[in-house]
Amino acid sequence: MEATMPLCPIADRFVRLTGGPLSFGSLAPVVSPASLERKLHLGRRVTRASALFWLLLGLLAVLAIDLGLTRLGLWDIMPLIGLGVLLALSMQTFFKPRLMSRQPVLLPLITPVAIGLQFLVLMQLIRIDEYGYLSAFGSLLGLVTLQCYLGIQYGGRISFLVGVALTLVLHSLYLVGRTESSLFQPEEEFLCVGSALAICSVMAMANSFQRGRRDGLAHLYKQQAEQTRLIRRQRQALDLRSRALLEANENLRQVSLSDGLTGVANRRCFDESLHREWFRHTRGTARSGQQRVSDSAERPGLGLLLVDIDAFKAYNDRYGHMAGDDCLCRVAGAIRRATLRLGDLAARYGGEEFAVLLPETTLEGTENVALRVMANIEELNIPHEDSPVASIVTVSIGIAHLGEAPHLEVAAFLGMADQALYQAKNQGRNRIIVRLPA
Structure with a gap:
């Protein structure tokens, strides 16, 4: 019998996150149909959220260029935004039930890779914008999108911690790559960081509330399903008892109306x-009245x-x-x-x-x-x-x-x-x- 074992600690961690053991020969996790459908639904939501993020970032770029908040031109920004939209939509081509049922290992790999590539595109936009206003707006918008995704998947605490860590990383990159011609002043920098932390806090609370509401509804549905099953079992038991009572009454009636020795009616x-x-x-x-038969x-x-x-x-x-x-x-x-x-x-x-x-x-x-x-x-x-x-x-x-x-x-x-x-x-x-x- 072929042994089943993780290839390495990273693969073992990946298996625990994806919810199934890895086969040593095929690297295919054992995923139930319900789990696969849930992950496909989550992947489609990530695709829509990512595409919407890049479209909103394009609108912000147009406004920033019109208001003079960035040194970049429209032709400098649109290729990056188009690349981000293309990366977001490319994920959707992999989220097919037939493909995922044959290669379920692709699902937990494609989503992080696509999000990571989009993050690199966003970092390139921040770099060429020299950490200006458009970069700040794009970072905050991306933070909101990431908070929504993390809140759906992991809840409020994880989304808050990841949001704070990402804010600190982006701010560190801003400090390292800042030039004299940067558009940010100290008070503007403080406002940007404070806005990011405020977004993390508000989104974390919203995510916690939403997840708690979802868990509460799930618990309520579970209770209702359990009550329905209990009522169904009680009804079945009552039907069985009623049927047995009817049979007993019919048997008693037959006994009361039949002769015990001969079996005919009494x-x-x-x-x-x-x-x-x-x-x-x-x-x-x-x-019948007067109608009579002669014979x-x-x-x-x-x-x-x-x-x-x-x-x-x-x-x-x-x-x-x-x-x-x-x-x-x-x-x-x-x-x-x-x-x-x-x-x-x-x-x-x-x-x-x-x-x-x-x-x-x-x-x-x-x-x-x-x-x-x-x-x-x-x-x-x-x-x-x-x-x-x-x-x-x-x-x-x-x-x-x-x-x-x-x-x-x-x-x-x-x-x-x-x-x-x-x-x-x-x-x-x-x-x-x-x-x-x-």
């Missing part, structure tokens, strides 16, 4: 469904089956309660398979009795369901040697059908099916009896 569910379907049927019948077999209505297992007590006595429970479950499944529609309801009515509710069903359709129930139970072929009817388990079925009789109460309708079942059992069991309203 007596409570049957009673609720019977009252609901009876009310719906009688309301629809009352609305009662073709008349849609509410069908009800009461199913009773023949001689079930004898089956329990012969085969035991475990076998009796198994018989009930198998018979319930056969009855449920006989109902083909979603609206049909098969329920355990009590003991060995079952009920089948058939809304919007004709009398013929109700009889067909009863025949399917008997056929399904016969197909089970459950042995019943003590049955007085057959050698297998059989059922008796009573049918009640409610056509156009809105005056009939639900209890009377249920009593019709019970009377039909009683009649089927008295007539020898294993048969179907139908009762209709008078």
Whole structure:
């Protein structure tokens, strides 16, 4: 495995400033996309600030020449200003995401080099101007630009220290290169240095305020993002709890409405469904008025089956309660398979009795369901040697059908099916009896 190590202390310092380790083979720092985008944005701001500085310096040169504050001519100054603008704009050609993603080491190198070259151009302007008024104005303007850049990148303290150090360096160069023909007098010199220090102080305070405001906003945004994440997590947890509660309620409802042994609907569910379907049927019948169908077999209505297992007590006595429970479950499944529609309801009515509710069903359709129930139970072929009817388990079925009789109460309708079942059992069991309203 190839070792990764800094080439020298300067390179190590460069790596810490640029935020990524250097590869020994390619000299390319590992830069994240977010860090690269931030540095590209900063580089573009430096380019714009540098170009604006040279344009403002050109305007100051025109004013200085017009007011006689410099010995230089326009053709002496404009080449240097044009060179400065060219250096500032040349940085922009390197700030391309595709280029920076391939060669991210160029970004932290180009900006200092370009700024250093512009500083040399400014020093050349100061030298040929012999440290005159234009040089002082240009230095102060450059100091403001540098303060803005340093404030954006490093904050107020660094910008103040660099500004003071740069002011002292420029003033030292002024003292070394001063001639008798210099335009500066002692009081003017004091005013220039004082202005530079004042600019450093004011810009440092502004930078500190701006950076503090930015940090405060960043902290506020971080808090808001954290609160948003917390609210989202709480909402997700609440949704999960609500979903679990709904599922638990649905399971509880299913348990409360289903028979624990056979799995079909229980007596409570049957009673609720019977009252609901009876009310719906009688309301629809009352609305229909005098419109009647001549054939009662073709008349849609509410069908009800009461199913009773023949001689079930004898089956329990012969085969035991475990076998009796198994018989009930198998018979319930056969009855449920006989109902083909979603609206049909098969329920355990009590003991060995079952009920089948058939809304919007004709009398013929109700009889067909009863025949399917008997056929399904016969197909089970459950042995019943003590049955007085057959050698297998059989059922008796009573049918009640409610056509156009809105005056009939639900209890009377249920009593019709019970009377039909009683009649089927008295007539020898294993048969179907139908009762209709008078």
